[in-house]
Amino acid sequence: MAREVQSANLNQTRREFLGASGALGLAVAGALSGWGALEVLVPPGTADAWHRSVCRYCGTGCTIRVGLRQGKITDVRGDEDGHNQGVICVKGSMLVALPYLPGRLTKPRIRTNGHLREATWDEAMTLVAEQFRQAIQTHGADSVAFYGSGQLFSEESYTANKLFKAGIGTNNVDGNPRLCMSSAASGYTQTFGKDEPCGSYADMDHADCFFLMGSNLFECHPPIFERLQRRRRLHPTTQVICVDPRRTPTAARSDIHLQVVPGTDLLLLNAMAQVICADKLYDQDFITEHVRFSDGDQTVTFEDFQTFLADYTPEKVATEVGVSAADIRKVAYLFARSPATMSPWTMGVNQRTQGVFLNNMLSGLHLITSQICRPGATPLSMTGQANACGGVRDTGALAHALPGGRLVTNEKDRREMEELWQVPPGRISSQPGLDALNLFRAMEDGRVQAALVMCTNPAQTLPAVGRYRKAMEKCFLVVSDAFEDSETERLAKVLLPAALWVEKEGVYGQTERRYQLIQKLLTPPGEARSDLQILVDLAGRLGHGDLIKARTPEVVWDEWRQVSAHSKYNFAGITYTRLRQRPGLQWPCPTEDSPGTVRRYVGGDDPLVTPGKKVEFYGHPDHKAVVFLRPYVRAPEYSTAAFPYILTTGRVLEQWHSGTMTGRIPELAQASGPARLHLNDQDAYREQIRHGDRVEVQSRFGKITGQAVVDPAVRQGVLFVAFYDAKLLINEVVADHCDPVSRQPEYKVTAVAIRKLTSAA
Amino acid sequence: MNTLLSLVPEAFETIVRILGALLCLGGIGICLRLLFIRETDMAEGRFVRRAHVNLPTVEYYKLMAFAGLLALPVAAALVANYHVFEGVHEVSACGQCHVMRPMMNDLRDPNSQTLAARHFQNKLIPEQQCYNCHADYGFRGSLEAKMDGYRHLARYVTGTNTEPIRFRGIFDNHNCLRCHQGTAKFVRVASHHTVAAHLETSEMSCLNCHGKAHPSRGQRTPGSPDYERLMAKEAG
Numbered sequence: 001m002a003r004e005v006q007s008a009n010l011n012q013t014r015r016e017f018l019g020a021s022g023a024l025g026l027a028v029a030g031a032l033s034g035w036g037a038l039e040v041l042v043p044p045g046t047a048d049a050w051h052r053s054v055c056r057y058c059g060t061g062c063t064i065r066v067g068l069r070q071g072k073i074t075d076v077r078g079d080e081d082g083h084n085q086g087v088i089c090v091k092g093s094m095l096v097a098l099p100y101l102p103g104r105l106t107k108p109r110i111r112t113n114g115h116l117r118e119a120t121w122d123e124a125m126t127l128v129a130e131q132f133r134q135a136i137q138t139h140g141a142d143s144v145a146f147y148g149s150g151q152l153f154s155e156e157s158y159t160a161n162k163l164f165k166a167g168i169g170t171n172n173v174d175g176n177p178r179l180c181m182s183s184a185a186s187g188y189t190q191t192f193g194k195d196e197p198c199g200s201y202a203d204m205d206h207a208d209c210f211f212l213m214g215s216n217l218f219e220c221h222p223p224i225f226e227r228l229q230r231r232r233r234l235h236p237t238t239q240v241i242c243v244d245p246r247r248t249p250t251a252a253r254s255d256i257h258l259q260v261v262p263g264t265d266l267l268l269l270n271a272m273a274q275v276i277c278a279d280k281l282y283d284q285d286f287i288t289e290h291v292r293f294s295d296g297d298q299t300v301t302f303e304d305f306q307t308f309l310a311d312y313t314p315e316k317v318a319t320e321v322g323v324s325a326a327d328i329r330k331v332a333y334l335f336a337r338s339p340a341t342m343s344p345w346t347m348g349v350n351q352r353t354q355g356v357f358l359n360n361m362l363s364g365l366h367l368i369t370s371q372i373c374r375p376g377a378t379p380l381s382m383t384g385q386a387n388a389c390g391g392v393r394d395t396g397a398l399a400h401a402l403p404g405g406r407l408v409t410n411e412k413d414r415r416e417m418e419e420l421w422q423v424p425p426g427r428i429s430s431q432p433g434l435d436a437l438n439l440f441r442a443m444e445d446g447r448v449q450a451a452l453v454m455c456t457n458p459a460q461t462l463p464a465v466g467r468y469r470k471a472m473e474k475c476f477l478v479v480s481d482a483f484e485d486s487e488t489e490r491l492a493k494v495l496l497p498a499a500l501w502v503e504k505e506g507v508y509g510q511t512e513r514r515y516q517l518i519q520k521l522l523t524p525p526g527e528a529r530s531d532l533q534i535l536v537d538l539a540g541r542l543g544h545g546d547l548i549k550a551r552t553p554e555v556v557w558d559e560w561r562q563v564s565a566h567s568k569y570n571f572a573g574i575t576y577t578r579l580r581q582r583p584g585l586q587w588p589c590p591t592e593d594s595p596g597t598v599r600r601y602v603g604g605d606d607p608l609v610t611p612g613k614k615v616e617f618y619g620h621p622d623h624k625a626v627v628f629l630r631p632y633v634r635a636p637e638y639s640t641a642a643f644p645y646i647l648t649t650g651r652v653l654e655q656w657h658s659g660t661m662t663g664r665i666p667e668l669a670q671a672s673g674p675a676r677l678h679l680n681d682q683d684a685y686r687e688q689i690r691h692g693d694r695v696e697v698q699s700r701f702g703k704i705t706g707q708a709v710v711d712p713a714v715r716q717g718v719l720f721v722a723f724y725d726a727k728l729l730i731n732e733v734v735a736d737h738c739d740p741v742s743r744q745p746e747y748k749v750t751a752v753a754i755r756k757l758t759s760a761a
Numbered sequence: 762m763n764t765l766l767s768l769v770p771e772a773f774e775t776i777v778r779i780l781g782a783l784l785c786l787g788g789i790g791i792c793l794r795l796l797f798i799r800e801t802d803m804a805e806g807r808f809v810r811r812a813h814v815n816l817p818t819v820e821y822y823k824l825m826a827f828a829g830l831l832a833l834p835v836a837a838a839l840v841a842n843y844h845v846f847e848g849v850h851e852v853s854a855c856g857q858c859h860v861m862r863p864m865m866n867d868l869r870d871p872n873s874q875t876l877a878a879r880h881f882q883n884k885l886i887p888e889q890q891c892y893n894c895h896a897d898y899g900f901r902g903s904l905e906a907k908m909d910g911y912r913h914l915a916r917y918v919t920g921t922n923t924e925p926i927r928f929r930g931i932f933d934n935h936n937c938l939r940c941h942q943g944t945a946k947f948v949r950v951a952s953h954h955t956v957a958a959h960l961e962t963s964e965m966s967c968l969n970c971h972g973k974a975h976p977s978r979g980q981r982t983p984g985s986p987d988y989e990r991l992m993a994k995e996a997g
Contacts, residue, residue: 045931
């Protein structure tokens with residue numbers, strides 16, 4: 001019986017075992033197929049493939065990831081491994097809409113009988129080449145010009161510079177960086193012997209004191225401000241000093257806000273230097289080893305410097321600067337005594353008739369206090385545009401410059417470039433070309449007959465723009481742009497449709513000497529071409545095809561990086577292959593195994609520093625940096641009975657430059673709203689202006705009307721207007737006085753009068 | 762008293778675990794018993810007496826089959842699901858997978874400035890830190906999150922995941938908006954209003970402007986300078 005049961009049980013067990021095995025198999029298969037199904041079914045997020053790129057807009061140069069699905073951009077995210085550590089701003093977030101905005105130019109257009117009509121590329125380029133050739137033959141090479149942009153790729157600016165300077169034979173190559181970075185470039189060159197900063201964004205993680213002068217980081221470089229805030233959160237004793245006539249969002253978040261009178265900040269810097277010297281807050285050893293003093297013409301002593309500063313005691317300057325002497329002393333002490341002080345600055349310093357002097361003095365303060373070449377201690381000029389540094393300053397695509405910090409007026413520099421470009425000696429003109437304002441002035445009197453304008457909108461961005469718009473009408477103006485209907489395009493004789501951002505390939509170089517690659521991810525709309533293709537085409541038609549042999553981005557880049565190896569800008573080791581693998585590299589980077597340079601002039605970091613040296617300012621022959629004695633001169637525009645207010649201009653967070661791109665994106669346009677005239681409540685009361693009233697603003701240069709906003713953030717006596725809105729073309733009013741060295745216009749100080757027109761409804 | 766109260770959730774969790782295990786064992790026991798049924802056991806007229814109740818064997822085994830094949834498994838599944846949904850609330854549950862160690866270590870790193878660490882440092886979320894921002898994995902979360910959670914599990918168990926792990930899918934912005942939307946700080950940012958539709962659908966990530974939530978993929982890649990620190994075992 002027992003055996004029967006056992007047998008029966010065993011039989012049962014075997015069958016059931018098989019059944020159970022089957023069931024188990026089914027369960028496993030089910031689990032696996034469930035997993036398999038989920039691998040397919042779980043949505044892959046907002047994009048199928050992600051590509052590293054760079055934001056199209058400001059000089060922060062944020063590393064981003066562009067998400068594609070079915071050949072279309074479906075998402076843009078900050079790259080967490082980039083210098084910005086994943087942070088971008090709302091403009092960058094809306095890049096997803098940029099290539100698909102309405103109003104893209106898709107075909108060349110030629111102006112006939114006052115109207116732009118569509119044409120073929122051949123037709124348009126034949127006309128352009130014919131007009132350029134005719135101007136050169138009739139009026140000489142200097143009758144043509146190139147006006148570029150800090151938003152072109154480096155390969156494009158390099159090619160344009162080479163075509164015009166070594167091919168056509170004119171140094172009339174300039175661009176919008178003249179309007180935003182020129183004073184910084186000249187300042188660095190005078191002080192350190194070479195352009196471009198010594199510090200990096202990484203210094204923000206170590207600074208104990210931030211001296212923000214003429215910089216509204218919060219709105220103009222938001223990811224950098226976020227990095228500053230990260231430092232403050234980790235290191236709550238960090239002090240942030242903001243010098244600005246407006247209580248900007250940056251000033252409101254600072255520990256100390258010096259609300260200065262526009263145009264007086266060289267007084268402030270000199271007074272700070274005076275306190276530092278009088279109270280012996282300087283670093284004598286560093287000065288002895290690394291610093292030379294100069295009055296601009298000849299070398300002077302440290303004692304001469306101190307004597308010069310005697311006129312700038314805080315008590316003497318306080319009233320004119322508009323802040324208290326105690327505050328000036330406090331700031332000077334914080335600057336000098338903090339373990340590490342960093343000074344990021346932007347247009348408030350550069351867009352000034354004393355822009356270069358201000359740059360000199362800011363770097364000078366860092367030099368005498370040895371707040372330089374250490375983690376967290378550095379002056380750092382923040383770039384305005386994404387490729388003003390790499391594309392224009394480094395390639396020397398400015399009227400006075402040649403690649404790698406060379407000058408057209410220096411014969412040795414010219415010979416070097418002629419050899420590198422393989423053109424006969426003497427091909428490059430020794431005459432500096434026309435800087436931005438002089439270039440457009442030359443259109444007035446016919447000295448410039450034909451000009452190629454690429455990737456910029458001077459009819460909105462030049463100061464005293466009314467005058468220059470009229471000048472542009474007289475010139476054969478060829479405009480290459482991605483969108484139709486910009487202010488400049490209305491004046492164009494030929495309009496060329498340009499590829500935009502990821503519709504082409506090239507390198508962007510931002511503030512901290514970092515070069516990053518933008519890969520081509522999209523096909524340009526219609527017949528649009530990259531600016532490089534346009535330049536190569538023009539070169540061929542003008543008979544310079546042999547000079548412009550590099551015709552694709554990577555080949556141009558390879559030529560340019562090999563050229564750089566013959567200068568202190570050496571980045572021969574930054575190849576496309578390396579850039580494809582990482583979020584950029586900082587030069588100097590002479591070899592392909594070099595990790596790049598975070599801090600320039602610092603031994604162990606910068607490969608160009610003599611081994612064994614801790615700090616070496618190798619830009620000047622004596623390996624010293626120069627501290628200049630820079631006297632304050634009152635701005636040409638100042639408050640008078642007829643023009644009692646000082647107009648200053650700037651940006652807002654949601655808009656980029658003249659709004660050609662961001663102004664078309666509804667989310668950004670709605671957030672910023674139309675530009676308005678911001679005036680202080682006391683001034684509003686005096687002028688009997690209420691919020692929303694229509695007012696007229698008049699300067700010696702022009703007048704406009706717009707809507708007033710009563711805004712206590714603006715200093716009394718100051719009027720602020722952002723320049724992104726073509727409907728409130730504030731540059732009609734802005735003065736076109738220039739810094740005599742950098743030729744950068746003073747956008748920040750224009751004397752104006754305000755008059756109420758009609759009351760708000 | 763406080764100490765006692767603080768023990769309650771843990772004790773409750775233990776009870777739930779024991780209950781789930783008992784239900785599973787019960788179900789397995791009944792299934793095994795059913796495997797050993799002989800034909801003679803099912804003969805007509807035989808009764809089974811359990812706790813003063815006499816049941817015909819056929820009905821008895823039907824009841825056992827119902828209990829063993831349906832009722833207990835369903836009950837066990839419910840308890841298990843409850844346990845999982847409750848369990849994922851705890852940071853320790855996430856930390857059981859070693860690929861999550863970087864997130865755990867970073868969360869508690871006083872020098873980190875990731876959003877997770879800042880929320881932790883500022884004590885904005887006193888407990889269940891992972892779950893508070895990843896509520897989709899919880900009971901009320903989306904089916905999508907459950908599907909992806911199962912996929913993560915399958916990948917992890919089969920060892921087919923690679924480091925650094927990458928979040929697939931769309932992080933639901935409501936995890937952020939739940940607390941931040943409507944606050945004065947949120948409302949006064951003009952662009953929050955104009956991109957509201959993109960935030961609502963999570964097409965635009967909050968992280969774009971507000972920084973990374975956890976260590977980056979580069980930091981979590983084996984061989985990176987931060988890798989060893991982030992993978993240190995004391996996390997959990």
